[in-house]
Amino acid sequence: MKTLxxxxxxxxxxxxxxQQSQEVSCSTTPYGVPSAAIVRGRYAGREVLFLARHGRPHRIPPHQINYRANLWALQQAGAEAVIAVNAVGGISATMGTGHFCVPDQLIDYSWGRVQTYFEGDLQQVTHIDFTEPYAADLRAELLQALQAEGCDFSAAGVYACTQGPRLETxxxxxxxxxxxxxxxxxxxxxEAALARxxxxxxxxLALVVNPxxxxxxxPISLADMEVVMHHGMTTARKVLGRVLAGRS
Structure with missing residues (x-):
């Protein structure tokens, strides 16, 4: 079983x-400092690694997250697969508030972020195939867990990544x-490309927290978003528990 x-x-x-067993302190990596220490423990009876993308407390805005350090630190801690949990806005009519989506594609509209490990003093140029940005097997595990939990979800979708931290017009x-x-x-x-x-x-695993x-x-109500996040992330934890419990 791959460490998730x-x-x-x-x-x-x-x-x-x-059930925390260890906090893996990564004060630095070849790419700088990760968002937070990695927590190693057991969840739903399985070993898991957890990293807070925005830090603990929630303090790092999206455009200032050190994505390279985060992914590198997770791999060094033993991660062999990654599930990212994201709060998103709903564009399509099917993506209502509280709806879950397991996207199968993405379009990147961000700018100025360091996009790759393959730069600097290289022996050769390296390209990755990014035709399908998300792992099919891992997506299938999430979809099975969402169905078992009785969630309102979409089995596919296109994720647009914008720069932030402001919301869009x-x-x-x-x-x-x-x-x-x-x-x-x-x-x-x-994040997705660096993992690849x-x-x-x-x-x-995306939770729609606002239209x-x-x-x-x-206007978009940040207070309403907080309420949806509170309830939706409770469900997301159950979904993640089912994914872990079902892994062999």
Whole structure:
């Protein structure tokens, strides 16, 4: 059984119920300092690694996360596969508040982020195949767990990764919709590509916490988002528990 790492996003800075056995302090890596110490423990009876993407407490904005250090530290701690949990906005009509999505594709609209490990004094240029950015087997495990938990979910979707930390304009969301995007978040890239470069199977469990800009009457309510995150991430923990319990 591959050791699974969980990267928790907004609303999931702690994995409640984790029986912690060790905190792996990675004060530095060849790529700088990770967002937080990695917690090693048992969840649903299985060994798991947990990293809070935005730090503990939640303090690092999406554009300042050291994605390279995070993925590198997880691999060095023994991670062999990664599930990322993301809070997102819903663009498509099917992506209502509280809905889960396991995206199968993404489009990167972020800028200025360090995108790769393959730079600097290289012996040769290296490219990765990123046709399918998410691991099919890991996605299937998430879909099976969501179904078993009785969740409202979509088995596919296109994740749009924007720069943040501001939310998008209504015109920007219309552009993303024309591009074929179903959900929008700020942390999906370069995380997914870096995992691919390290050879780590990677999948995303996305929780829709608000209608994207212009998709509901009035401005986006951050207070309402917090309520949805609180309840939705409780369900997400159960889904993750089912994934871990079902692994052999």
């Amino acid at each position: 790492a969980i990267i928790g996003g907004s609303g999931l800075s702690e994995l409640d119920g984790l 209504a015109a920007e969301i219309l552009r993303l919709e024309r591009d074929g995007c179903d959900i929008v978040g700020m942390t999906g890239m370069p 470069e390290l050879g780590l199977p990677y999948a995303c 994207a800009a212009g998709k509901a009457a009035g």
